[in-house]
Amino acid sequence: MTNNTTTDYNAMSDEDFRDEVRTFFETECPHELRHLPHRSTWAEVKDWHQKLYDKGWVAPAWPKEYGGMGLDGAKMLIFFDEQQRLGVVRGRDMGVIMSGPLIIKYGTQEQKDYWLPRILTCEDIWCQGYSEPGAGSDLASLRTSAILEGDEFVVNGQKIWTTMAHDASHIFMLVRTDPNAPRKQQGISFLLMDMDQPGVTVRTIKTLADEDEFSEVFFDDARAPRENIVGEIGEGWNLAKALLSFERLFIGSPNIGQNALNQLETLARGRGAFDDPNFRDRFARLALDVEDHGALYARFADQVKRGETLGPDVSMLKIWITETAQEISELMIEVAGRDGATLGALSVGNHTVDVLGNFYKARPTTIYGGSNEVQRNILAKAVLGLPS
């Protein structure tokens, strides 16, 4: 953590900041970690994480007082832009993206002092325990129970679709602490748990892309100390809703669109697709969809920087960019032609592009974090005011 206390990145000119980010990524991020077609594991990104940590760049959006870079919306876009242009790997960042902002906003001083530094060092690697077999889009129906016994919560139940749970040490989860609450949204609490204990079992689920990306997690009298509750007991749903706006800003960030577009461009150049006027028009349309989304993203990111709470309209970002990224990945398959169903990286000039990897990666984005259909329901009622 060398730079952040002395450097005010927001005061730099856009050009200087872009230069600094680009130079750092270009010189420091190893080539084998660029454009990785699958989610990274800790073993793969450990050394790269250390470099980011030494530079103070693990948490670009966190306030500086907690060890973040404190970037405003415009600088954030430049950071993402350079990251994606070079295909810089996404690290084991659930702690930085989800648990950190939760603890910063709702945690006690003790929780901040204990957990935040461990997130930055990746001493603790986090996964998110939300969905259950009977609670997907209808998340508030969750049933995993946490009953207080002395100073400990005893947890029983099951989570599913838990991304990278097999490579995580800790889980932040929504649990039902009061099974008798009158409404399903009540009696839910936010609990932090160490997964390294006999009561926790992780079973990975193979994806359509034949990868171990998500898991089922079983809790059988698993335990967590009482002080691991974030916020008030029984107030977990409100916290989750507040956290969802961070999540929707993150999963609506331009990264996935920019990354897919860069790879489409590499593939298209190598395959001569830019000679085809029809391809040119479709490419231009998608590139503009990504670029104009960036402007909308910056508007929301600046709202966060000003300390404003994001409204339900932030879901627009996720809907737009995930569907755009899917279209880009579909166009990639068309450009690949007869190689369109070939697994693994295709070589394109001096580069490689994993066409199917991109296609598969784009599929779950319209399902996770609240499916795009659920997001549209929310926008229709909460933003447009349409009747139910």
Add this chain to the structure above:
Amino acid sequence: MTETEEDLRLLRDSVATLLDRAGGEKRAREARGNRDGVNRAVWNELAEAGILSVMTSEDAGGLGLGLQAGGIIAQEFGRTLAPDPFAPVVGLAAGLLERLAPGHTLLDEIISGNKIPAIAWEERKSADAPGNNQTTYDTGKLNGTKSWVARAGGADVHLVIASSNTGTGLYLVNALADGITTKAARQSDGSYLHEVTYVETPAELIAEDENVKNALDAAVNDATALAACELLGVAGEALNLTIEFLKTREQFGKPIGTFQSLQHRAVDMHIAHEIADTGIKSSLAIMDANSDPTIRAREASRAKARAGEAALKITREAIQMHGAVGYTDEFDIGLYLNRALTLSAWLGDATFHRKRWLKLRGA
């Protein structure tokens, strides 16, 4: 809110008040088929409020507020379906004159509302290479045919781009001069584009040097960005009317806005509008901050491509959601589709501008 933001908000409010009072949809209906095109009383009011001089520099007698201020005004013209030629006169004519002949009395007459110019710059035969003119100027006389001239019917003067022995030039013609014939093509919104033919028409030379081509490009880019903002205003109001309709129109015993398929489509219209709003405004901010012609041209195309696509999607969907009444002339929602069609085609539609954008971006 910064001082500039506050200034722009006040400007928006005053334009909105003036245009609302002039009479939104009713005035748009009355203007249809009116070959003179311009309501001089409203035009003079706009001039008195400084709206016609908003982009002209202070040195040349204007307010010098830049393209973003012009965009805010254009958006209000779109919202109220105002038929007045703001973008062609302020973006094209005043912009061209200021760049080539800032001291010419005509600039003053334009921004004070006393004279309304028509700009004759494109030719059907060289649509892909503007400035490659077959219309010629020689010893005080113009000969040739210009296409897609907006507002020629009600104009006092024509500003004509033509070729001479020394290159491309800008020439001034009195609208009543000898040898002018016009062929009017009625547009979807009831306005007209003209094909104007000049035969031995007397003309005054305004500028004739290598700057003419650059000044024309710059003014066309400004007007393109203003047209994008006008489309944004049209789309925004069509969206508002449609959401309101979904809340009130009842079928099967409940408001049709309760149906999920319509809710989802309304959300997609809303997202298209928000993406357009922030994208187009970001383009105008970049244009105001850059003098590099390539960047300005690229951003103008980005804005118009987005505006054309979003406004046509929103206004088409608006018709569908209104059902049969949406297809009647009696109902106002169709006026928005018809204005969007006209503005989309003028200065190039989304396909044209995507093509240009990609070329300027490099690919």
